[in-house]
Amino acid sequence: MKKLIITVVGKDTVGIIAKVCTYLSENDINILDISQTIVDGWFNMMMVVDASAAKKTAGDVCDELRAIGEGIGVQINCQSSEIFEQMHRI
Amino acid sequence: MISRNEVIETNKMIEHENLDVRTITMGISLLDCCDSDVNILCGKIYDKILRYAGKLVKTGEEIEREFGVPIVNKRVAVTPIALVGGCACKTPADYVKIAKTLDKAAKEVGVNFLGGYSAIVSKGMTEADKNLILSIPEALAATEYVCSSVNVGSTKTGIDMDAVRLMGEVIKRTAALTAQRDSIGCAKLVVLCNAPDDNPFMAGAFHGVSEGDAVISVGVSGPGVVKTAIEKVRGADFETLCETIKKTAFKITRVGQLVAREASARLGIPFGIIDLSLAPTPAVGDSVAEILEEIGLESVGAPGTTAALAMLNDQVKKGGVMASGYVGGLSGAFIPVSEDRGMIDAVNAGALSIEKLEAMTCVCSVGLDMIAVAGDTPAATISGIIADEAAIGVVNQKTTAVRIIPVCGKQVGESVEFGGLLGKAPIMPVNGYSPAAFISRKGRIPAPIHSFKN
Numbered sequence: 001m002k003k004l005i006i007t008v009v010g011k012d013t014v015g016i017i018a019k020v021c022t023y024l025s026e027n028d029i030n031i032l033d034i035s036q037t038i039v040d041g042w043f044n045m046m047m048v049v050d051a052s053a054a055k056k057t058a059g060d061v062c063d064e065l066r067a068i069g070e071g072i073g074v075q076i077n078c079q080s081s082e083i084f085e086q087m088h089r090i
Numbered sequence: 091m092i093s094r095n096e097v098i099e100t101n102k103m104i105e106h107e108n109l110d111v112r113t114i115t116m117g118i119s120l121l122d123c124c125d126s127d128v129n130i131l132c133g134k135i136y137d138k139i140l141r142y143a144g145k146l147v148k149t150g151e152e153i154e155r156e157f158g159v160p161i162v163n164k165r166v167a168v169t170p171i172a173l174v175g176g177c178a179c180k181t182p183a184d185y186v187k188i189a190k191t192l193d194k195a196a197k198e199v200g201v202n203f204l205g206g207y208s209a210i211v212s213k214g215m216t217e218a219d220k221n222l223i224l225s226i227p228e229a230l231a232a233t234e235y236v237c238s239s240v241n242v243g244s245t246k247t248g249i250d251m252d253a254v255r256l257m258g259e260v261i262k263r264t265a266a267l268t269a270q271r272d273s274i275g276c277a278k279l280v281v282l283c284n285a286p287d288d289n290p291f292m293a294g295a296f297h298g299v300s301e302g303d304a305v306i307s308v309g310v311s312g313p314g315v316v317k318t319a320i321e322k323v324r325g326a327d328f329e330t331l332c333e334t335i336k337k338t339a340f341k342i343t344r345v346g347q348l349v350a351r352e353a354s355a356r357l358g359i360p361f362g363i364i365d366l367s368l369a370p371t372p373a374v375g376d377s378v379a380e381i382l383e384e385i386g387l388e389s390v391g392a393p394g395t396t397a398a399l400a401m402l403n404d405q406v407k408k409g410g411v412m413a414s415g416y417v418g419g420l421s422g423a424f425i426p427v428s429e430d431r432g433m434i435d436a437v438n439a440g441a442l443s444i445e446k447l448e449a450m451t452c453v454c455s456v457g458l459d460m461i462a463v464a465g466d467t468p469a470a471t472i473s474g475i476i477a478d479e480a481a482i483g484v485v486n487q488k489t490t491a492v493r494i495i496p497v498c499g500k501q502v503g504e505s506v507e508f509g510g511l512l513g514k515a516p517i518m519p520v521n522g523y524s525p526a527a528f529i530s531r532k533g534r535i536p537a538p539i540h541s542f543k544n
Contacts, residue, residue: 059155079158086344
């Protein structure tokens with residue numbers, strides 16, 4: 001399984017999750033876990049997704065999500081989950 | 091499952107604290123390129139570098155995008171050229187041909203430096219070693235990406251004082267030949283003692299003869315991350331401070347280990363080592379000097395600096411060692427003056443001298459690094475500085491180095507701007523008394539008594 005972690009941070013607005021989820025479904029990326037909060041009007045979301053069925057490379061998916069974020073004024077980071085597992089687990 | 095806080099912590103390190111992987115360095119053996127004809131040799135060298143490192147930069151960029159962590163440099167290190175060219179090169183000019191070939195190959199594969207224009211002469215020089223050393227000024231003046239290093243001593247062999255004397259002259263000539271560009275040639279030339287075979291950092295990287303055909307080594311970084319972490323334990327006792335540095339070093343190194351493993355798998359080249367060095371850059375918040383100041387020094391250079399640096403260096407190693415299967419290279423805090431904003435400020439304020447830096451090199455890697463001095467500094471004085479550093483290395487069984495730039499036409503009080511990672515250096519005052527009679531003695535300094543361990 002190719003697990004990616006997507007984080008979205010920015011000013012809350014209509015349709016952030018919709019935009020991200022549409023992109024994911026169009027690219028055969030399955031959502032495994034999603035959590036979201038709003039602190040002082042700031043939208044904060046973390047998603048764990050499985051990209052093993054995706055045709056695009058993880059690098060391309062990350063770049064395209066970043067571009068979607070720029071389009072709606074939020075910062076989207078998408079990284080392979082390994083970087084977090086390596087750093088925070090022995 | 092990874093928690094949101096862990097994700098945020100990692101991304102904060104990358105975005106705000108300059109966490110990056112400093113370099114992926116591919117070591118390539120050129121021993122199988124040897125030929126008695128210099129033109130055929132150059133052709134083989136060019137082909138082999140392109141064949142092995144052709145995808146290095148692209149692979150590095152892919153990993154960067156996928157993991158969201160910047161990989162600042164992609165570099166190549168080759169077998170010491172004195173060995174590779176020995177059979178073909180009869181004059182220093184022949185060696186310059188190889189340097190130009192290396193430069194062309196480096197440019198073609200897109201790396202920002204290529205190391206290994208080197209000679210290992212810790213006990214004595216062959217004719218080939220000597221020709222290479224004599225060719226260094228022309229080679230560095232005629233190339234853009236090539237880095238050169240000469241190892242002049244080791245704990246096992248002592249110090250080759252003939253090479254030390256020669257290197258003082260070579261540094262002066264390199265400065266003169268690149269005088270138009272503030273003697274930048276010297277920024278790509280390092281004189282080493284106890285040089286490791288697997289160092290991924292420039293300018294001292296080369297692919298030692300103890301290595302296999304090709305290897306991937308990674309240098310991590312993260313002074314900013316360490317500084318931010320210890321800001322949170324300001325005033326705490328040493329145990330807490332040390333634990334904080336260790337844990338942070340562990341996290342930084344794990345990122346390096348991950349990148350090294352990925353790069354090795356994708357390029358089909360074995361993983362060598364992770365170098366745990368804390369390497370600063372001229373960027374704000376990416377300074378080793380600032381860590382020392384956060385530990386509690388008014389300015390780096392103050393009494394206590396050596397102790398604080400020794401502790402920092404040790405904790406970084408203790409944290410990093412557990413995070414990687416293989417640790418090697420230089421693995422210690424770097425204290426280059428021109429590449430570290432806090433160091434530059436300390437020199438400008440008069441808080442940090444060459445003598446204090448020399449003391450600091452006793453407890454950390456690597457040595458007197460990126461130090462600009464007046465252009466009229468005599469060659470014998472530079473050789474004296476090299477001999478002092480080599481002695482520290484030989485006696486303490488550690489790597490030491492000198493990368494000193496006698497900037498043509500500049501005097502103490504002025505400064506020099508190299509740009510990019512090489513940064514900006516104030517011209518530092520050097521002790522004016524002469525070691526000329528000492529340096530002019532021929533031969534070598536014997537190995538120290540504690541090297542006889544058999």
